[in-house]
Amino acid sequence: MSNPVGSVKRGPHDPTRAHPGSRQAEAEAWLQSLRSGGREREDAAARLDGLLVKAARFELLRRRAQWNRSGESLDDLAVQSADSALSALLSKLDHYRFESRFTTWAYKFAILEAAQLARRRAWQERELPIGPEEWDRLAESTPELAAGVAVRDQLRRVMRAIQTQLSAHQREVLTELVLAEVPIDVLAERLNTTRGALYKTLHDARRKLRDVVGSEADD
Template sequence: MRPTITMRMKTSDEALAQAAAAGDREAFDLLIRRHYDRIYRFAWRLTGTQHDAEDLAHDILAALPQKLRNYRGEAKFTTWAYRVTMNAATDRARKAQSHAKASEGWAEDYQRRAAEDEDAAAAQDWLGTAMRALPQELRETVALTLGEDLTQKETAEVMGLSEGTIAWRMSEVKRHLRDMAEKEAI
């Protein structure tokens, strides 16, 4: 004969936990009715907000059937339930902290990249301005040597000049760029 609800109400939490662990849904439901408010209040104290406490209590109740399989009855059920709630709150806080650190890392990475992009854009602007200020023959030499990644020998062949002339032009480009940078620094 199956125990009535009234009889179950007198059953200890520990016996209900053992029965719930074995798959007894009524025992599980009764445990939840008895202890939900306690779990929720403790979760609120641990998290500090109603919303987080509700989420935590919900997570605990969803995991409780699985966790009850590990309940050995060595401690009072309430003591065990407090421990489960504490562990769940600690896990949630660690995850939140981990996400915060990851987000912070992403933000720092984004800011670093944005600064690098800004620096690269400024350098590109400066280089574009500097290139336009060069005489045409020096601009052509730089465009082939650095822009097209040709060797000085290949640039000389394309331009129909000697390698020595290309080397001299590249040294002139460096001198022009140095002079421009020095003037801007003043």
């Protein structure tokens, strides 16, 4: 496979050129340049943006099926993702702890933005698939899937616990994320909340279900 981030133009303020072979020095050079002013900062930001565009392209190519019906071009979406990633990264420079290569730390921002953009494109014309009115039907039909007796019984107990033990919000989040497989960032956007808050709700709901199933098994 060709290097997905390899061919980026190197300018006079290229941190990897200034400190070859030293990850710590390379990271310090990036930080120093990005925190400076004038031409040095512009050069560093442009070089970093080039790396982020390539990382975003890499991610978008993996997810082509999710966005290719939107009619947008790969390059446009990669630039859009990289712009968001660069903005997020620059606001979090103080979070970098020198525990990984600076470029690895940077790439994760591009991957996150590109992945979120692709998932949102895939769902932009779609309603959330499970409304409360469909819950009973789904809960009744799911355990009928072909399965061993033990698994089917456990599924029935879990489905019953979902209906009787969870709050309405926990039930909604669990249903959309797990049964309907709505991506967590898509659901967060629709519910006007954050991915972290939704996962916390999911985590609490799952813990409650495990407690119920565990205590029933002990009876």
